[in-house]
Structure formats: C-alpha cells, structure tokens
Amino acid sequence: MKVLVVGGGGREHAICWKLAQSPKVTQLYCAPGNAGIAQVATCVEIKATDVEAMVAWAKDNAMDFVMVAPDDPLALGMVDALEKAGIPAFGPRANAAVIEASKAFSKELMKKYHIPTAKYETFTELPKALDYIRAQGAPIVVKADGLALGKGVVVAATVEEAEQAVREMMEDHKFGASGATVVIEECMVGPEVTVLAFCDGEHLVPMLSSQDHKRAYDGNKGPNTGGMGAFCPSPNYTPEIADRCMKEIFLPTVAAMKAEGRPFKGVLYFGLMLTQEGPKVVEYNARFGDPETQPILSMLDTDLMDIFQACVDGTLDQLDIRWKSGAACCIVLASGGYPLSYEKGLPISGIEEAAKSSTVFHAGTKLGENGQILTNSGRVLGVTALGETLPAAIDNAYAAARHITWKDMHFRTDIGKV
Ligand code: AMP
Numbered sequence: 313m314k315v316l317v318v319g320g321g322g323r324e325h326a327i328c329w330k331l332a333q334s335p336k337v338t339q340l341y342c343a344p345g346n347a348g349i350a351q352v353a354t355c356v357e358i359k360a361t362d363v364e365a366m367v368a369w370a371k372d373n374a375m376d377f378v379m380v381a382p383d384d385p386l387a388l389g390m391v392d393a394l395e396k397a398g399i400p401a402f403g404p405r406a407n408a409a410v411i412e413a414s415k416a417f418s419k420e421l422m423k424k425y426h427i428p429t430a431k432y433e434t435f436t437e438l439p440k441a442l443d444y445i446r447a448q449g450a451p452i453v454v455k456a457d458g459l460a461l462g463k464g465v466v467v468a469a470t471v472e473e474a475e476q477a478v479r480e481m482m483e484d485h486k487f488g489a490s491g492a493t494v495v496i497e498e499c500m501v502g503p504e505v506t507v508l509a510f511c512d513g514e515h516l517v518p519m520l521s522s523q524d525h526k527r528a529y530d531g532n533k534g535p536n537t538g539g540m541g542a543f544c545p546s547p548n549y550t551p552e553i554a555d556r557c558m559k560e561i562f563l564p565t566v567a568a569m570k571a572e573g574r575p576f577k578g579v580l581y582f583g584l585m586l587t588q589e590g591p592k593v594v595e596y597n598a599r600f601g602d603p604e605t606q607p608i609l610s611m612l613d614t615d616l617m618d619i620f621q622a623c624v625d626g627t628l629d630q631l632d633i634r635w636k637s638g639a640a641c642c643i644v645l646a647s648g649g650y651p652l653s654y655e656k657g658l659p660i661s662g663i664e665e666a667a668k669s670s671t672v673f674h675a676g677t678k679l680g681e682n683g684q685i686l687t688n689s690g691r692v693l694g695v696t697a698l699g700e701t702l703p704a705a706i707d708n709a710y711a712a713a714r715h716i717t718w719k720d721m722h723f724r725t726d727i728g729k730v
C-alpha cells in the first residue's frame with residue numbers, strides 16, 4: 313500500500329515509525345514531515361493545512377490510504393475532501409472533528425447525553441460573562457471556544473484574573489475568532505489522565521492511559537506549552553477507574569456522536585480529571601496527542617496499519633489490539649526560550665548515541681548543509697524509552713536524552729515524577 317501521513321511533528325514521526333514496520337505499507341510518504349521523518353518516509357513539501365494541494369497530490373500519486381494527524385486539517389474537512397476524491401482516509405470528518413474544534417459544541421454534547429464534566433455556561437457578550445464570573449467567584453476556568461493551540465484556557469485563581477482573561481479573549485481578540493465565544497466553567501480538582509481511543513464510528517478501543525506535562529518548567533511552573541513530556545500507562549488509572557470511564561464516558565461519547573449524525577472515526581482523545589465524584593471530561597480532542605503518542609505507540613504490539621484500516625472499515629470490534637507490558641516515557645527536548653521566543657537553525661549533537669538506547673522522535677528539525685540535523689521549532693526532539701516499570705522507563709529516557717545537546721537546549725528534569 314502507498315500511504316500518506318499528514319503532519320510534521322513528533323507525533324507524526326511516531327506514527328510514521330510505527331507504520332514503516334507494517335509489511336502492508338510498501339511506500340510511506342509524509343507531508344510536510346521533518347528531518348527525522350525523512351529517515352522512515354519520503355517527505356512531501358505541502359503544508360498540512362493545504363487541503364486542496366494535499367488531495368490533489370494524493371490523487372496524482374495514487375495513494376491507497378491517507379492518515380490525517382493534526383487538528384487543523386481535520387477541522388478544515390481534509391478527510392471529507394479525500395473521501396470525495398475516493399481515497400480512504402483515517403480521521404474524523406469535519407462534522408465530527410468539531411468535538412475538539414468547538415468547546416461550546418462538546419460541552420453541549422456532554423450536557424445532552426449526561427457525560428460527566430465541569431458545570432459551565434457559554435457567552436458571546438462580555439458584560440454577561442463578567443457578571444457570571446463575579447457571581448460564581450474563583451477559582452474558575454475561562455476557555456476560548458475555538459482552536460487556540462492549547463493556549464486558550466485560563467485556570468484563574470482570582471476573579472480579577474478571570475475577568476482579565478475574558479477581556480483578552482472577547483475585547484482584545486487575543487485568539488482571533490476562536491475567542492468570540494467563551495466557555496466559563498467550574499474548576500475541577502484531581503489528578504489528570506489522558507486516554508486516547510481508536511474509534512470506527514460505532515466501536516471504541518482505548519489505548520494505554522497516559523499523562524503529559526503541559527508547563528514549561530520543573531514543578532509544573534511556567535507557561536503552558538504543547539507538552540514537555542509524557543509517559544504511559546498512568547498509575548492513577550486503575551482498572552476500576554478504567555471500567556467507570558468506559559461505561560460513563562467513552563461508550564456514551566461514541567454513541568452520542570453517532571446519534572447526532574456525526575459518527576466519529578479516528579482517534580478520540582479524552583482529557584480526564586479524576587475528581588472525588590468520579591472521572592470527568594476536561595476536554596476532547598479529535599486526534600492523537602503530542603507527545604502522548606510517542607510513548608503510547610512505542611508500547612503497541614499490533615500492526616498500526618491494520619488498526620487504521622479497521623477504523624475506516626468499521627471493523628474495530630474484530631481486531632485484537634495488544635500492548636507491551638511495562639511502561640514508556642518521552643522527554644521533550646525544546647529550544648531555550650520555548651514557548652516564547654527562541655533561536656532556530658542550531659546544530660544538534662548526540663542523537664546517534666541517544667538512539668542506541670531509545671527512540672529519538674523528531675518534533676521540529678531540518679537537514680542543514682552536510683546533512684547535519686538542525687533545530688527548526690520550539691519542541692525539537694522527543695527521546696522515548698521503555699522500561700519494565702515506570703521509574704525504569706523514566707531513567708532510561710533521561711539517560712539517553714543526556715547524550716543530546718545544542719546551544720540553549722531546555723528540558724524538564726521531572727517528567728513522570730510530579
Ligand atoms: P484544555 O486545553 O481544555 O485541556 O485545558 C488545559 C488545562 O487546563 C487542562 O489540562 C487542565 O489542567 C486545565 N483545566 C481545563 N479545564 C479545567 C477545569 N474545568 N478545572 C480545572 N482545570 C481545568
């Protein structure tokens with residue numbers, strides 16, 4: 313099969329790395345890809361959000377299957393467009409990707425189908441939003457409705473902070489149109505766990521549970537990022553909790569999307585909070601998480617191409633999906649200054665040494681002259697290692713990561729420990 317993966321970060325490197333192991337995949341392409349992905353796939357220079365160019369290229373080059381990984385092209389309807397062109401595609405259609413693209417939609421869905429989540433109200437007018445915040449008091453959570461690169465959420469400790477956040481979204485248009493509607497919700501307390509699940513529109517198979525670390529610095533301090541590291545499985549996610557999540561959250565969500573005429577095919581990402589009253593949904597995403605995908609797919613024993621096909625064909629219930637025992641941990645190596653300003657184009661050393669005892673997924677790299685690998689983004693590499701236990705996986709990942717260096721490189725030293 314000729315297969316195209318859309319995207320170019322660490323998550324897409326992990327997907328390509330796993331697909332390259334499938335005997336069914338004879339030719340693998342990735343658009344736009346990066347320097348690490350180029351080691352397992354042929355990179356094609358098309359922007360992940362360029363739906364028209366992507367579909368035309370897939371058609372012209374006779375792709376048998378396309379996997380769309382990032383949220384933007386999913387929300388833009390890339391899967392719909394590929395299907396229209398007669399190309400089987402993995403990922404939700406635009407009418408199902410809205411579960412991530414609009415928080416107002418997902419909160420309404422949970423309310424209608426009694427899926428546990430934080431209490432909330434939606435606002436399109438600033439004065440009403442401000443009145444509500446003053447009436448509810450703090451702590452309180454303010455969210456931009458649309459996609460905001462994971463940065464449109466403010467957990468406000470005081471009423472003043474919450475007021476400032478809605479003003480920035482609704483008055484200063486900090487997130488553009490994404491902040492025209494805001495969701496204001498109750499602040500939940502408890503450990504956070506992420507569960508990704510394969511879905512075929514009707515059936516759902518959860519992957520191993522995981523946890524990521526969104527803050528830039530040790531001790532969960534500093535600004536929010538796309539994720540500084542992740543591990544799986546999560547020790548907080550006991551079999552009892554898994555059972556409750558399946559019955560109270562996962563299956564009801566898939567059934568709700570089907571009932572709404574928006575069958576969900578692809579990966580559904582459940583951001584969960586394990587509160588005293590039980591597990592509740594913090595957020596849904598319509599895709600694999602980054603960096604959660606790196607440790608999760610490192611633990612997968614089943615052919616990923618078989619799973620993708622079953623999701624598209626609606627036969628997920630007939631597949632036996634197997635995982636390795638033990639644990640996996642991914643340490644993100646970032647550019648100094650990320651997520652604010654940082655330099656790009658810096659030469660990286662030590663990748664080969666690190667790769668002897670880990671898998672080094674590239675998140676943002678490019679090939680320089682002489683074939684040297686250069687930094688090209690905020691998150692640069694995701695060093696991922698396995699272990700018989702979580703502490704062993706963490707130690708192995710750090711031991712490998714410490715071989716790598718470049719000017720101002722930054723990473724957290726407490727992934728998996730806080
Ligand atoms: P989100 O982009 O919706 O995942 O939110 C980012 C982070 O904000 C989450 O991972 C949580 O840590 C936090 N958060 C979001 N909603 C709530 C809530 N209702 N209560 C407490 N924390 C929240």
Ligand code: GLY
Pocket residue numbers: 462524538539597600601602603604
């Ligand atoms: N790591 C969080 C996300 O992918 O949304």
